[in-house]
Amino acid sequence: MIWTVAELILGTLLAVMTLRDVFDTVVVPGGSHSTLHVARRLNFALLPVWKGIRGRGRGLSTMFAPFVLVASFATWMLLLALAFGLLAHAVGDTFTPRIDSFGDAVFAAGSALVTIGESNKSVAGMGRWVILAAGFCGLAVMTMAVTYLLEVQASIARRDAGIFKLRTSAGDPPSAVALLEKYARIDAADELPRVLRDGRDWCAAVRQSHAAHPSLIYFRSTGTGSGWPAALGALLDLALIVELWLDRPDLRGLAILLRDDGRQMAEELGRLIALRPDPSPPSDPAAGTMAAHLAAAGYLARDGFDAEAFSTEREAHSAWVRALARHLGRQEAPLLPGG
Numbered sequence: 001m002i003w004t005v006a007e008l009i010l011g012t013l014l015a016v017m018t019l020r021d022v023f024d025t026v027v028v029p030g031g032s033h034s035t036l037h038v039a040r041r042l043n044f045a046l047l048p049v050w051k052g053i054r055g056r057g058r059g060l061s062t063m064f065a066p067f068v069l070v071a072s073f074a075t076w077m078l079l080l081a082l083a084f085g086l087l088a089h090a091v092g093d094t095f096t097p098r099i100d101s102f103g104d105a106v107f108a109a110g111s112a113l114v115t116i117g118e119s120n121k122s123v124a125g126m127g128r129w130v131i132l133a134a135g136f137c138g139l140a141v142m143t144m145a146v147t148y149l150l151e152v153q154a155s156i157a158r159r160d161a162g163i164f165k166l167r168t169s170a171g172d173p174p175s176a177v178a179l180l181e182k183y184a185r186i187d188a189a190d191e192l193p194r195v196l197r198d199g200r201d202w203c204a205a206v207r208q209s210h211a212a213h214p215s216l217i218y219f220r221s222t223g224t225g226s227g228w229p230a231a232l233g234a235l236l237d238l239a240l241i242v243e244l245w246l247d248r249p250d251l252r253g254l255a256i257l258l259r260d261d262g263r264q265m266a267e268e269l270g271r272l273i274a275l276r277p278d279p280s281p282p283s284d285p286a287a288g289t290m291a292a293h294l295a296a297a298g299y300l301a302r303d304g305f306d307a308e309a310f311s312t313e314r315e316a317h318s319a320w321v322r323a324l325a326r327h328l329g330r331q332e333a334p335l336l337p338g339g
Contacts, residue, residue, distance in 0.1 A: 004090045011086030015137070018079040022141055025072070025213075026148045036079075039072040039215055043273070046071075047218075051329065065218035069152070072215075073145045077113060077138070084109035084134040094127030113138030152216060155209040160221045162202035163231045171337060173226035176237035177293050178337040184297040196242070196254040199235040200261050206232075207265040214272050218328065226333070229266075229325040233333030236262040236317045244310050245291060247300040259317070266320035275327055277319035282311035286335050293336065 021036040050064050085106030092099035099105050099121075108121060112134035123131055170179035183189050206228065210216045221227050235258060242248060242255035270277070287307035295301060318332065325332040 007086045007090035011083045011090065014086070015080060015083035015133075018076055018083060019137060019141075022076050022144060026144045038075050038079075039068065042068050042071055042075070043215070043218065062220045062222060065215060065220065068218065069149075069215055073141065076141055080134070080137055080141070081106055081110040081113055084113065084130060084137075087130045088127065088134075091126040091130060094123060094125040096122045096124070109134045115139055115142075148213075152213070152219070155213070155216055156219050156221075158209070159202075159206050159216075159228055162198070162206075163221050163228060165198075166231050166234060167226075170234050173230045173331045173333055174234035175334050175337045176234050176241055177290050177335060179234070179238060180241065180294055180299065181297045181337070184299065189299075192242070192248070192251060193254060196239065196251065196258050199238070199258050200254075203232070203235065203258070203261040203265045207261070207268060210269055211272060214269075217269060217273060220328075227325070227328060227330035229321050229328065230331050230333040232262055232266060233318065233321040233325075236266075236321065237314065237333060237335055240310065240314055240317075241290070241294070244313065245294070245301055245305050247302045263317050263320070266317060266324065270320050270323055273327070275320075275323045278323040278326060279319045280315065280322065282308070282315045283335075284308050284311050287311050287314075290335055 017036055021038055025039050046064075046068060050061075085102060085108075088095070088099060088109045089102050089105035092105065095108070099108060109130070112131045115135055115138055166174050166179070169182050170176065179195075180189075183191060183195075239255040239258040239262065242251050243259065284307045287310045291301060291305060291307070314335070322332045
């Protein structure tokens with residue numbers, strides 16, 4: 001009797017905790033707040049193994065994030081099978097023929113979870129409710145899995161569309177100086193306000209989707225070797241150049257807003273996956289070379305440009321972008337083309 005009660009309590013708790021983890025991860029924005037954290041634990045556990053298999057410096061393959069996503073749903077289904085297996089074993093007398101072993105109980109519950117049914121046994125009493133609950137939970141989890149996959153694909157498509165547009169004008173890895181040089185070369189410098197506004201929109205969209213579903217952070221952008229951290233770094237460099245170097249007072253407000261949005265995105269996503277800033281000594285010569293490149297392209301500089309202050313400000317946002325890029329095995333955005 002004591003063991004039966006213990007199975008009922010343990011099975012119920014495990015089922016509730018698993019369903020809470022699925023709900024918090026898939027439905028509730030901001031990641032899982034439950035105690036299991038299946039998706040996050042799989043990320044942290046598999047990331048070093050995957051990097052070791054791939055080889056140091058090669059970064060994550062396109063298969064890592066989808067594999068973790070599928071593994072998360074498989075783990076949730078396994079936990080539910082164990083939970084309802086405990087419940088079925090506790091009420092084994094209500095099955096005909098009677099369930100004696102825990103393995104048979106897990107099989108009966110698992111067949112209900114995947115909605116194939118159990119044809120070899122008839123069920124009465126409490127066993128009916130256990131099987132019915134298992135079937136309902138399995139159908140709900142599989143439905144959420146399909147919905148979540150569609151949401152993932154839509155979020156990745158929105159993120160990568162911005163990366164491809166930036167790659168066309170700024171190269172791969174993208175460079176803010178390369179973007180400004182190209183715009184000057186094709187007489188499109190008047191498009192800079194639109195670029196700054198589109199950059200803010202991109203940062204807001206990626207920050208919202210990736211903070212709501214942290215697994216998106218690990219999905220690699222296809223068709224570009226640098227990935228989304230480099231795109232973010234290039235946008236932040238562009239905003240800093242417009243704010244501190246370029247003699248365009250009409251663009252300064254847009255640049256400040258883009259920098260604020262980009263810095264918040266980098267810091268929030270970095271902290272979400274337990275990263276810390278990765279600082280590096282500021283490079284004043286790079287700022288001087290940048291100024292020479294842009295002046296040669298025909299841009300006018302503000303009076304009193306301070307290369308040291310520029311380098312210090314750039315390192316403030318680059319530390320977070322660098323941490324994200326190295327964690328994902330991607331390149332960070334160089335200030336200069338080909339840097």
